[in-house]
Amino acid sequence: MAPVTNAYPIVPNGEVGFTVEAARMKFGSGMLAELGDDARALGMRRVALFTDPRVAATAPFAAGLASLKAAGLDVVVFDACRVEPTSASFLEAAAFAADGGFDGYVSIGGGSVIDTAKAANLYATHPAPLLTYVNKPLGEGQPVPGPVKPHIACPTTCGTGSETTGVAIFDHVEKQVKTGISSRHLRPTLAVVDPRTIDSLPPGAIAATGFDVLTHAIESHTARPYRTRPRPENSALRPPYQGANPWSDIGSLHAIRLGGEWLERAVNDPADAEARDALMFAATLAGLAFGNAGVHIPHAMSYSVAGMNHSFTATGYEAVDPMVPHGVSVVLNAPAAFRFTGPAAPAAHLRAAEALGADTRGASPEDGGELLATRLIAMMRATGLPNGLSALGYTDADIPGLVTGAAAQQRLLTIAPRPVSDDDLRGLYRDAMRYW
16 A cells, blocks of 8 residues: 555646644543633633524533633623524624624534634624625635634534634525635634533434544545645645645544544444544544645535435434535535545545555555445445435436536535546436445
8 A cells, every 4th residue: 555655746837835724722521611711811801602502502502601601701692503504594693793792702513503603703804795705606705804803613513623624614595505615714713622512412413423524534635635736826825725735644544543433333322432532533633634635526516415405304403404414415425426536546545445444455556446435335324324315305307406516616626636527426426326
């Protein structure tokens, strides 16, 4: 197997460097009890505390709120965050933030809550119409003008990694596709990761968010090498998603190992605190990796899978409005995608397959994509995930609409290790309809 250090040959006129902007992070059981000290140290006095109705009723949220108040901070709670946020819910949160006169933000919740706080902070600090900062071609793609207010992100799921990234994703309902905003300025100032926040998550939610961890990490490791991008005219033009690099490989490969070892145990044994702790750390680690390298085809495909379906009720999400959870919408595309990308980066796919727990004895790098896909499918079956897109109600008749939504995600597709055409996407969606 080719070692990681040989993965980045010099390319004439290609990129010569990469940038690392790692988020500050603290990890450990009980860390939410220190939240007030953390906020005060960042100069916060009047705090907007973002959450959703379910998390607001939990003990970890109560502990975080109590810590903020004990520190003498003026705290106003916004508990209307939507699971899988929409353009409308982003605007509602932005209006709350703009009216509140806040000098700091704290989010306690899953990726949807954290992303909502990012967007609210952005539009309150740099007011503009919603689509101003949204990625092209669905938005104008204008750069965020400068820093926003301090934000402490406290994840309560083990999957999105949003606590360490500068990305905020929402469902553009009118266009039936997900999209987002990407800027280094959106990266939370501090991530406070407390594994006890996921003790009450149902197995279905652990599965969905856990597979989000794995796809983040695998896409990061199998992304196009950073040196294959053109060298920018100046450092300001270097994109947030830079391609696979030696730094991102460190985090992505270990996150894959953690997911391969612990995900099934965490889903199938709710009392296994050790497994859930490992997944929680894997989520943050994967976020640090993909926030630098980027994600590619499975995520690009996922945005239309989720955006076109508002009738599916996933296991573990019965208490919220029907929708396709992000991790489910991503991983259902992943086996098809990695079979497609495997030939373009065989050594990276074989490394990922081995890290995930596939038996790679006697395998050649050319087997990497298939071994990776097969191992993922086995894990999906073992944790009760739907059997491909058809289990969500999709048919071949939906493929043109799915392709249109995915093709709009050029920011992600350009990170893939091989070019992706509309014809390729049509084939990938057909392959993802059913796996067993």
